[in-house]
Amino acid sequence: MEIRVAAEKRFGSFTLAADFRVTGERIGIFGVSGSGKSTLINLLAGLYEPDRGEIFLNGECLFSSANKINIPTERRRIAIVFQQPSLFPHLSVKSNLLYGFKRCEPEQRAIDFATLAAVLKLENFLPRGVNNLSGGEKQRVALGRAVLANPRLLVMDEPLSALDDTLKFQIIPYLKSVSEQFRIPYLFISHSLVEMRLMADEVLVVADGKIVEQTTAEELALARMGQSRIGYINLLRLSSPRRLDGLFAYRWSGGELLISAGDDQPEALFELSSKDIILFKRHPEAISARNLLRGTVVRTFVSGNSIGVELACGGQRLVAEVADQAVKELDIVAGSELFLAIKASAFRRLG
């Protein structure tokens, strides 16, 4: 999928001036509130009209002020999952799901209703009204409704912002499996770097109405590490826990990680901040941290006021954050062998 935009839209004192070209199946749009993310997707979908410029999707012109082309929203086949589910309150779950489906040409109805309902676990909800569903259930219906319209582009506008943390990371697998299974490219908008890294490959960074950066989610997170309060979040998918001395021991790269916030679920996703990894030049004796690992430095990089140290730990990758002075003192360079100490309580469970 390819999106090409060179357009401008003015709202009172705010102007969006977007100029970019992006290809891929999983694109992210990252920015803070008010940066212009929603305006951009409204222009893409045809809900607003640019003051001037042009918009191309997969080579087809959706809008051109010069050539006076403006394909109406209903024909662009760009479905949106909004922040608020916006389900039709007067229709049942099933009718909501089928709304876009019914309006497709028969040849375009590539997605099987039963399969989708199963993937999103909505089979038992079908005859019900939508008003008493929980937030997460509503978003799944909104997602299903958008997907069933077999769009050529699925736009998800901060679909997880209205949900609490545990719910967020329960929904993400649905989002991914749906797009993978039905092969629909998507645009994922969020102000959360973690969500972005889980959902998008390439990311457009929006600030003050302009596209200021175009990079991968990973690189963006690394670049933002130094100026972020929480540093760079190492995402660890761990499995097979067993209880050990009041903690949970997860299998990890040939060894084990001891985590206090674990549980008996066979698989879990954990966050570990780069700020919570302490590096040692020599093997430390008698430390309180329950996790002591060995790693080799892959590279160091500058990020804001800190230095990021990327380490290879038994085939896995971790990024630690240290002060510039520490790098000099410990003489950390690519290839250095270091010890890593991580407290059992430093790991946060995501979902």
Next chain:
Amino acid sequence: MFSLALTDYDAISLSAKVAVTATLASLPVGFAVAYVVTYLKFRGKVLLEVVINLPLTLPPVVVGYFLLVLLGKKGWLGPLLESVGIRLIFTWKAAVVASAVVGFPLLVRSIRIGMESIEAQLIQASRTLGAPWYDTLFTVILPLSIRGIVAGSSLMFARSLGEFGATIIVAGNIPGVTQTIPLAIYEYVSSPTSETMAVSLCVVSVILSLVVLFLHEVIGRKLVRRA
């Protein structure tokens, strides 16, 4: 004593007939106008809104006079209507027109409020899912503005039952043809000896209004429960 003359029954059934016809005929137009005013932006929109609300603030007799100037034999549209064989003045159709014009602002206002309470994002969602504006109109906007439509209809119906000023000018006082309840009461009250006859009709008028208001509440509640 409560007694109704034969002409009184005529007046009652005529009032009902005029009110129902005026309301039903105005509904599609009122709905369309409310849609235009709520969702479309264009130059001169304020002028349209002012014109729609005009009958609400004008004295009904003025409205009646304007209708006469417009639709009368010697009026602006008079000759045109005659050529197509349409005679409105002094027929029950004129009473319908008078009620419809006078009640129109009430209808549009109610429907508009209903439409404005619909989340804008629902309409956007409908569009992105492939529905053109007329599809969205009937599958999303209409069902969700039902409350406004019902409220507007009952307001218009009630207003029509009480319409006098415009009606007497443009439909005249013709017993059995255009003499609605208010006109019949007026005739009774103008005469010293028939005054008591007016009381019976007044009672009927009150009962009718109560029934309409009651139904309005009941239907309104039913729709809220379903939503």
Next chain:
Amino acid sequence: MKNFLLKLLLTLLCAFFLAGSTLAGEVNLSIAASLREVIDDLSATFSKQNPGVNFLKNYGASGTLAKQIENGAPGDIFISANLEWMDYLKSKNMMDADRIRTFAYNTLVFAGSTAKQVATMQDLIKLEKIAIGSPKSVPAGEYAMEAIKKAGIERQLEKKLVMAKDVRECLMYAERGEVDGGFVYRTDALQARQAKILFTVPQDLYPRVTYPMGLTLAGAKNKEAEAFYKYLQSADAAAVLEKYGFGLK
């Protein structure tokens, strides 16, 4: 400033509330609608001869006027277009009964601007809409209704009758052309511009149109009203009546 405004407000309120009460030199007339022009004429002449007399004129359907007087509306002289409403006020003890006289007579005609051929009462069946004063309060309408009943066409004319609030509105409907024609007095038809007299209603179908006049009890105490009342019975007044087409005997 506040003081001034308060005084102004009080003055306005006084003027507003006292304006209703009769001041010396004022005569309140309640006159049947068909007498409008002739009474305007007579009162103007009288005012010229008697400066200081101010006439407050109320023209309308005789029944409506009677009801207004009964309910306390100011009225010194009442002239009705039929005997019924004068008798009505007499029975309510509102009139100076001994001074009641006949003012004038009139005849009923059918006037209109229709192109259709209408020469008799029976021809009325061919018409679509006919204006008539509301029989409940307008004498012209009552007379017309009697004629219609006597002519035996009441049922055929059902649903064709447009009720007017007084005889002048009847004439107006006939003039405008929204009705085919209406029952008015000969004197009204003579005032018409576009409606013409189509036929005179045969006198045997309805009682003679008689205009009784009288002083109300309030009017009997009013010097100027008394003077005008006498004037209305003078030879000068009779000449004016004849000029407008009213009958005197």
